[in-house]
Amino acid sequence: MSTATLSACPACSAAPAAEDIAARAALKDVKLTLSLPTIHCSACISTVERELNAYPGVHEARVNLTLKRAQVDADAAVSAQELIHVLDQAGYEAHELDPSSAAVTATDRAGRDLLMRLAVAGFASMNVMLLSVSVWSGAVDATRDLFHWISAFITLPTIAFSGQPFFRNAWAALKVRRLNMDVPITLAILLALATSLWETTLSGEHAYFDAALALTFFLLAGRYLDHRTRAIARSAAEELTALEVPRAWLIRDREETQVPVSELAIGDLIRVRPGARMPVDGEIVDGTSELDRSLLTGETLPVPAGPGTGVSAGEVNLTGPLTLRATAVGQDTSLHRMADLVAIAESGRSRYTSLADQAAKLYAPGVHILSALAFVGWYIYSWDMRTALNIAAAVLIITCPCALGLAVPAVTTAASGRLFRKGMLVKHETALERLAKVDTVVFDKTGTLTAGTPVPTNLDQHGRTAQSVALALAEGSSHPLSRALTVALRDRGVEPAALADLTEQPGYGTEAQWNGQRVRLGRPGWAGDAQADGTAAWLSIGGEAPVAFTFADRLRDGAEEAVSGLIGAGLRVILISGDAERAVSDLADRLGITDWTAGALPGDKAARVAALQAEGASVLMVGDGLNDTAALSTADVSISPASALDAARVASDIVLLGGDLSPLPSALITARQATKRIRENFRIATIYNIIAVPLAIAGLATPLIAALAMSASSITVSLNALRLR
């Protein structure tokens, strides 16, 4: 091919140049998106923007506090890693977001669409209301007709544009022969328009143009609030997914190439570096290391691995590089099979009927029957189609669920906003209502109540020399125990000893020469002959007897407050873990949990939750691992920390954004208050209807009364929702 380009085809030889230009254009500018979970104030905005803009190569950086993100326009030479380091120095945690994920780049189209329709409806209803006020205050004859006609010309195109969301939903429901809240809304709007137009052509007295518009405006406001709450939660949840860029290192022809996990096939050789997650199920062909299986099984102790050991997707490689031969990929991996358990388990959400749906089920047929009865009654009484139709329209408009449409979204927006500020992300729209009913809380142990990171427990038993040698050895390894030891010893101001020939033996520990003696830090059988009970790293110095550094899993921040708060609120708290009995009972004692189970298999957890539900309990499941996902989706409502595995976060209704568990009890209180407010709002809306409907049926309702009833009930309901803050 390369020889052909010489003469035969000039375009071919031009092509590489074009590619080159394209490559250079791509090099010119990059758009980076950083997630900044810890920013919260105006000082944070200024600092982050100043730091980023001062960095060479950055053109512009802009912080979005609502989404807790920064958008950076920069030269291609600037990498996200450097910027993250800069921000880290300034004291802000930052992560890169996957730019290919739609959630990061796409603007909220649906929300903008709703906002446009809301604005047009608001504009039109204000103008028409002005004209209506002059009619109510006594405009007659030609003036009134003129005002009615102008109102009609404003109203008709506005409804045609702004009412579309309701018309579409109503049509979709009617097509499958069902009724939803949008059917009476659509009917009321259309009937009001039709009778008002008819009245106007006959120079009639009553026209409901303002009511039709106010109705559209208030209902769109409810829809927009609802959308906004969920859009924020959804984008934040998708952001967590975008944090994990699924790639693997494939070995082909002795070269390593980075490929997407989805392109791996059975039999491929894959390199897994220390700290990385296994992308597929497979068998180790080369290398020794230790595996962290806690996300799959809940075990805290690392498991040694060498050639021949089988591994499952989702396990984390701790110390040495490993080469795997893939035995199952994609949908067939044990990770996926476990995630499928979730789909099989009946979901708590699908069984729950929301308060709004319950209300709609009573309400929609009721309104239609009432309005039809009013029509028939008046027609039989007066034999006048015009009067009967007018009254039927008045009944529909007055009963129309302005307040009902706002009752739920106004409260959930206020409550979700409050929880979001405490670091909880409400993903599902009925999650708050289900949370309010909870009387039993089931916790997972590893990664949920504990942070999943070990802390050394017996540093004081060791001498200064042992500590400094241990620190120097620990710094040579990225094993979790070594890292924990490094942090703890550095905090105590220990200086590392000067070592020579430091090497790490994957799966065993680190070894070096110190003052002519061999020193080792690592597994019990290797660094000394001792046998260990529990999690420990052993240090041997020359011929001296080896000493043990013991570790305990650190409690997650706020775990004690959360558990004691829940028990104090009279809830039943249960701990179910896949870990060994001793570790579970220790933790249960420490937290004051009396009801605990150890060594539970994933199926056991879900079965236990289902058994509790069969006894009539309403269960909140808090968990993070794959072994929890079935239980998370079986439970009535579920919460997972942000550090949880993707599948667990998808299965849960609420995600804890910070590492802190302490907002749990107050979330329950907020949820209960919110549900109480929703019920109150329904009651307020009903009271307005009870007063106004008899007037409408009696034929006494005027457009003024309709406008008053509608606005007053909508405003009361919104104010009642705001009391939640």
Next chain:
Amino acid sequence: MDVLTWLIPISLILGGVGLLGFLYTVRSNQYDDPEGDSRRILSSDWDDHPKP
């Protein structure tokens, strides 16, 4: 009543101008970060001269 022939178009045009202004703000992404904008007003950056 002749005044109405002036007042009604004027009120509609003024309202329309307001609506167009709002649509412009929506299209230029001015509601993307309400939380941040309410804090930015308190920062003293760019108080002396506008951002270039």
